[in-house]
Amino acid sequence: MSQKYDVVVIGAGPGGYVAAIRAAQLGLKTACIEKYVGKDGKSALGGTCLNVGCIPSKALLDSSWKYHEAKDGFKIHGIDVKGISMDVPAMIDRKDKIVKQFTGGVSTLFKANGVTSIEGHGKLLAGKKVEVTAPDGTTSIIDAENVILASGSVPIEIPPAPLTDDTIVDSTGALEFTSVPKKLGVIGAGVIGLELGSVWRRLGSEVVVFEALDTFLGLADEQIAKEAMKTFTKQGLQVRLGARVTGTEIKRKQVVVSFSDSEGEQQLTFDKLIVAVGRRPYTENLLASDCGIDLDERGMVFVDDYCATSVPGVYAVGDMVRGPMLAHKSSEEGVMVAERIAGHKAAMNYDLVPSVIYTHPEIAWVGKNEKQLKAEGVEFNVGVFPFAANGRAVAGNDAGGMVKMIADAKTDRVLGVHVIGPSAAELVQQGAIAMEFGTSAEDLGMMVFSHPTLSEALHEAALAVNGHAIHVANRKKR
Numbered sequence: 001m002s003q004k005y006d007v008v009v010i011g012a013g014p015g016g017y018v019a020a021i022r023a024a025q026l027g028l029k030t031a032c033i034e035k036y037v038g039k040d041g042k043s044a045l046g047g048t049c050l051n052v053g054c055i056p057s058k059a060l061l062d063s064s065w066k067y068h069e070a071k072d073g074f075k076i077h078g079i080d081v082k083g084i085s086m087d088v089p090a091m092i093d094r095k096d097k098i099v100k101q102f103t104g105g106v107s108t109l110f111k112a113n114g115v116t117s118i119e120g121h122g123k124l125l126a127g128k129k130v131e132v133t134a135p136d137g138t139t140s141i142i143d144a145e146n147v148i149l150a151s152g153s154v155p156i157e158i159p160p161a162p163l164t165d166d167t168i169v170d171s172t173g174a175l176e177f178t179s180v181p182k183k184l185g186v187i188g189a190g191v192i193g194l195e196l197g198s199v200w201r202r203l204g205s206e207v208v209v210f211e212a213l214d215t216f217l218g219l220a221d222e223q224i225a226k227e228a229m230k231t232f233t234k235q236g237l238q239v240r241l242g243a244r245v246t247g248t249e250i251k252r253k254q255v256v257v258s259f260s261d262s263e264g265e266q267q268l269t270f271d272k273l274i275v276a277v278g279r280r281p282y283t284e285n286l287l288a289s290d291c292g293i294d295l296d297e298r299g300m301v302f303v304d305d306y307c308a309t310s311v312p313g314v315y316a317v318g319d320m321v322r323g324p325m326l327a328h329k330s331s332e333e334g335v336m337v338a339e340r341i342a343g344h345k346a347a348m349n350y351d352l353v354p355s356v357i358y359t360h361p362e363i364a365w366v367g368k369n370e371k372q373l374k375a376e377g378v379e380f381n382v383g384v385f386p387f388a389a390n391g392r393a394v395a396g397n398d399a400g401g402m403v404k405m406i407a408d409a410k411t412d413r414v415l416g417v418h419v420i421g422p423s424a425a426e427l428v429q430q431g432a433i434a435m436e437f438g439t440s441a442e443d444l445g446m447m448v449f450s451h452p453t454l455s456e457a458l459h460e461a462a463l464a465v466n467g468h469a470i471h472v473a474n475r476k477k478r
């Protein structure tokens, strides 16, 4: 017997599960189909983000940072700790428990909101029908008034570095090392490569990051990217720019990496190699040939500003559509689509999706950077405040980096906030809130900020935009 739902969601990552919950909250009869099976062999909700992405990587970043602090950062506080050691399997076990807690949490939320959770592979057929292949291979058809595609993305594989069982791995494999590799290679100096490279560097690996491009963190503000490169180099992360990996060979459980850079063809040998060259939309066996969905030239499902596909009543959200591959972008698209299906006039502000790199110091930004504004011919003022002049950062022995605010020269409206430093992600979110409400740098400068807080660096950067910073010499005096 065919079942009928108001909304059927394919994929339970941050795009899909959030869309399903919001749709159910709005009174729509909703089902969500998910096929993911975790490393314990059991089906799990939460997608890439909860199982092998945001959450497990942050668990390892936090564990490795604590180890690094205990080993090298406590002395300055007068704390003398001897016999520090790292139990990697215990760290991985803690990470797995956190993943289970959160994926189980999605299951609980589905029950609480009345979302029907369906295990299996979903495929969109013509006429808004969805075929479900259950784990035992049996198939059934679900009728849907609306379908939300949210099948996410998978790591890109490159011919010079085919994955092996446990020597050449992707980001998922890099979350499962059972010991610290003595020498670790990483291909790709993007967000994922830098975060995972940092985890293992802090635990003692010698890390080389190969980046084919000549520029470092091309999407970040240039001043922030320059500061990041300086800091990572000091931390011992060797980032080789203009270095393209051209081949790999496994020799006695090690991997010989061939690469070409300005000095010609070279080779380096590693115990492990992480391939972190980006992700591609995942649409395998998702779309029947007659379902009518258009893909763009990168294989992404083609959608409009409201995530509507070329088929009325079928939407797509998250990593499988245009825009940054970020969990919060996916989730907000999920909410927007659910609300539009329920008849609300929801829209999303794509100009204010914050970006974060969870290294230490963190790097985060929202809005435009200097280069983008120059290209657009916009005149702007810049205010920069270094954490070295922020009491809270210095007290915490974490005073590297800066807050940089950019505001329109004519209207003083804040156009971008760029931070490298402690709690950069949280500080940038303050900037995002301010920008959402069209705040000027002067407005922020007139607000009272608690002392001593890291947030004062944002306050001072806002003041510096118009030459009024108190705790640093102003570039321009007014």
Ligand code: FAD
Pocket (backbone or CB within 6 Å): 010, 011, 012, 013, 014, 015, 016, 033, 034, 035, 036, 046, 047, 048, 049, 050, 052, 053, 054, 055, 057, 120, 121, 122, 123, 150, 151, 152, 153, 171, 172, 192, 282, 284, 285, 286, 317, 318, 319, 320, 325, 326, 327, 328, 329, 330, 358
């Ligand atoms: P996904 O999370 O990929 O979920 C898609 C789901 O659909 C999967 O569970 C998949 O099994 C399922 N599926 C696919 N096809 C079918 C089908 N036919 N039938 C049934 N189910 C199907 N982003 C951040 O914002 N912050 C971070 O800190 C961050 N860290 C990351 C760290 C790493 C190591 C990685 C790899 C990614 C990280 N990301 C981070 C990116 C983030 O994980 C993704 O942007 C996010 O998961 C995308 O959500 P989604 O719902 O679009 O897709």
Ligand code: AMP
Pocket (backbone or CB within 6 Å): 158, 160, 187, 188, 189, 190, 191, 192, 193, 210, 211, 212, 213, 243, 244, 245, 246, 276, 277, 278, 279
């Ligand atoms: P991101 O897409 O942000 O995760 O970044 C992935 C990075 O990997 C990009 O900056 C690419 O330039 C880089 N990259 C891709 N292929 C290679 C390669 N063969 N050697 C070195 N870097 C590469």
